[in-house]
Amino acid sequence: MSEDIINRRAIQWFPGHMAKTLRLMETEIRNVDCVLQILDARIPLSSLNPEIERITSGKPHLYIMNKADLADPDITAQWLAYKGIALAGCAIGAGCALIAGIGPGIGEGNAVAKALEAIGRQPECKGDVTSTMLLGCAIAETTGIYGFVTGLLLIFVAPGMFMNFLG
Numbered sequence: 001m002s003e004d005i006i007n008r009r010a011i012q013w014f015p016g017h018m019a020k021t022l023r024l025m026e027t028e029i030r031n032v033d034c035v036l037q038i039l040d041a042r043i044p045l046s047s048l049n050p051e052i053e054r055i056t057s058g059k060p061h062l063y064i065m066n067k068a069d070l071a072d073p074d075i076t077a078q079w080l081a082y083k084g085i086a087l088a089g090c091a092i093g094a095g096c097a098l099i100a101g102i103g104p105g106i107g108e109g110n111a112v113a114k115a116l117e118a119i120g121r122q123p124e125c126k127g128d129v130t131s132t133m134l135l136g137c138a139i140a141e142t143t144g145i146y147g148f149v150t151g152l153l154l155i156f157v158a159p160g161m162f163m164n165f166l167g
Helices: 003-007 016-031 050-055 073-083 088-099 102-121 123-156 158-166
Strands: 035-040 061-066
Touching (some): 016 050, 088 123
Parallel strands (some): 035 061
16 A cells, blocks of 8 residues: 555554555455455445555456345446446356256265265165255255255346346
8 A cells, every 4th residue: 555645544543453454455466266255335445445546457347236125226227337337246246046957966976975884884774864864965965955956046036136226
């Protein structure tokens, strides 16, 4: 962070933890692929920190509008037009939600492998081990189903709701 920016301020209000964080951001920004910023939808321009904008310039940004239900839809539409923000957030969220199917698949594979080992060690417990394994796999599968449904909702429903919100 350039010390002259802080020193040019008429009132020295800049807290030490902020200065330390901005210095850390300047050294670590090379390791960042994308910047995610949460802004207050009621005052998006005032929510931006010019120092953070300077440090992160040249990196792709994803803005999340917090408290959008309290914001003026006209102001929100102007902000989106000003920044040229698309509905990429819905696509990113859907991708993340669909990744939720990976965990249950790995977990179910491990459960089946352990069940087969248990049956191999104690064949007389085959019925109990199998029923417990099937119940566990069914419960684990619900996570993948929830992720899939959430992804579909974000792809097909959320963009329309967002555009209706903007008017």
